[in-house]
Amino acid sequence: MSSDFAIEIRDLKKLFVTPFLRKTIPAVQGISLSVRKGEVFGFLGPNGAGKTTSIRIMMGLIARTSGSVKLFGEEVPARAARHRVGFLPEAPYFYDYLSVSELLDLTGRIFGMTGAQRRKRGDELIERVGLTHARKTPLRKYSKGMMQRAGIAQALMNDPDLVVCDEPMSGLDPLGRKLVRDILLDLKDKGKTVFFSSHILSDVEAVSDRVAIVVQGKVHDLGTPSELLAETGAGHKIIVGNTSESDEELFGQYETQVTPGNRLRVTTEQDDDIKDVLGLVEKNGLSVVEVTTRRQSLEDLFVERASAHHTIHAELRKSGQ
Ligand SMILES: Nc1ncnc2c1ncn2[C@@H]1O[C@H](COP(=O)(O)OP(=O)(O)OP(=O)(O)O)[C@@H](O)[C@H]1O
Ligand SMILES: [Mg+2]
CATH class of the missing domain: 3.30.70.120 (Alpha-Beta Plaits)
Known part of the structure; x- marks a missing residue:
């Protein structure tokens, strides 16, 4: 059965258990949201809110404690849907002795692309992310921003229908951020779905059709940027x-x-x-x-939510919980 949604998350929970410290960390505490096909969806939240954890569960990298996550209607680990998904992890952990050309070639192989397809697509993407001058340089000699560009090219190699990016703008200068914004909008124009987390709120506001603000493992606000702003006294x-x-x-x-x-x-x-x-x-x-x-910006709303979160923490600490 085909689904109208690229991503469906229902009551997702993740409890990290650290036996050594005898602690459990409720990183995700019941997140529900759906991303329609063709949408650009911004996933916002302060440090430690549970964004990366949710994304890693979505990508089948770690197990959930409970709840359900579907990609294109298929429960994760969505083996059939996975080839339609591109992923930029928070900290790209590439084989850093490879050059960006080699990295893209390897990624293309994993997705079963032919040699000719890999070369064509690889060259296009290297140019698109502005790394042509450094195409043969090993990634370990790359700056943070260059690495991020290589990561984005890698996430797009299989021409995915859904692109999931954990902080795609991190480490980029204003030009690099604009480039990523343009890439995301280009993907949208082509009918692709984008799900991305970010701390750079103006970027989220500028490109997202809808936004979720996550605080302490829960969705606090969800809607179009203008809906969220209307709620908060804009x-x-x-x-x-x-x-x-x-x-x-x-x-x-x-x-x-x-x-x-x-x-x-x-x-x-x-x-x-x-x-x-x-x-x-x-x-x-x-x-x-x-x-x-x-007009209150999403930035104001975000700060408001994040500081409420810190106040709650401070009060819990005071009351010894
Ligand atoms: N492998 C792990 N083991 C134990 N706790 C973890 C693990 N990974 C994440 N956590 C905890 O889960 C919570 C959520 O972390 P997560 O990385 O999902 O946050 P985030 O929203 O991505 O934050 P940031 O904006 O800093 O990237 C944090 O309290 C973090 O310490
Ligand atoms: Mg994170």
Whole structure:
């Protein structure tokens, strides 16, 4: 049966047991989310939130404690679906005596590509990630950012339908980040699905169709970037001039406040509301003094969530738990 989803995660849990320290670490505590085919999905969260753990379970590298993970409708380890998936791990652990050409050749072999396919695809990708000048250099001589570029090329070698990247922008300079953003958007244009984690929130905001914010192993927020922002008090402020007190009623459906100088402040949440408010202003012969957008960024939301997490930790420590 074909599924509309590239990834389906249901109540995923992972408990790391460290017998030596007699400790169990609940790294993932019931994550559920689905990624539709063709979506770019950003997986956000502070250090230690459980992003890499979830991704490693998804890629069949470690076992889950409970819950379900499906790739293209097939339960992990999705042996049939796996050849349609490209993966960039958090810390690429390549054979570092290889050059990027050799690495891509090896990856192509693993996926059963012919020699001609490997050369063509390898050359295209090396150029795409800007490593042509260093194609024969052993990876151990690469900088962090060059390594990351090689990792991305490797993740794309099998022309995957789903690309899973753990922090694809890490270690990259602004140009490198732009390159990765463009690569992700290119993949989307080709109808591919992308699932990636990142700390660089502006990048996530810029390319993701939907975003999940994970804190302490749980999904705290999930939605399109604008939905998440709407929930957290992003909004528009329109200052209307020339008003008398009775004019407040004209904007009855919005939050209003009379301010000094015969002014009225109208606050709206939706972008479309601005047009409506401006229409009412015009119709009633009033004037617009100022329109401002108070737009909280995902960065603010992320910091808010992450600091709530630290507060919880501090309180648990205080109460000795
Ligand atoms: N192999 C392991 N054994 C024990 N604990 C682990 C193991 N791997 C991860 N953890 C713990 O699980 C929790 C989640 O770690 P994870 O690497 O998934 O976080 P992350 O969200 O990827 O963080 P970062 O943003 O720093 O990459 C952390 O508390 C971490 O210490
Ligand atoms: Mg991680």
